[in-house]
Amino acid sequence: MRIVSGAENQATARTDAALARLLVRSACGETAAFMEFFDATCDVVWRLETARHGAGDHAAKAAYARYHAAWLRAGAQRTSGLAPRAWLLSLSAEPVPPCALTEVAGERR
Numbered sequence: 001m002r003i004v005s006g007a008e009n010q011a012t013a014r015t016d017a018a019l020a021r022l023l024v025r026s027a028c029g030e031t032a033a034f035m036e037f038f039d040a041t042c043d044v045v046w047r048l049e050t051a052r053h054g055a056g057d058h059a060a061k062a063a064y065a066r067y068h069a070a071w072l073r074a075g076a077q078r079t080s081g082l083a084p085r086a087w088l089l090s091l092s093a094e095p096v097p098p099c100a101l102t103e104v105a106g107e108r109r
Helices: 006-011 016-027 031-053 057-076 084-090
Strands: none
Touching: 016 031, 016 057, 016 084, 031 057, 031 084
16 A cells, blocks of 8 residues: 655645546546545545554554455445545445344334
8 A cells, every 4th residue: 555645735736526537437446536536535544544553554454444345346436425525534444344134123022
């Protein structure tokens, strides 16, 4: 994972419209577009994951999982109603623990 400095990220900052276009191209399988999206957003994802997990392996794994989810769901950003960065940060980077539907309804087996 490539982490960029704040100054470097300012130089490559993208508008929401530009990021949305990159995600549309990514949804069509264009890996170069996704790498541009990654470069433009990795600083905010890294800050979130280090705040959640501390610096190190757990943060790196969570950031990787978040971008993996973004790659798989890139086509859904347009209809989400969220700006691209907000959409990225809203993705669940970690699997939700399994639970039985009856537990959700308040009934125990």
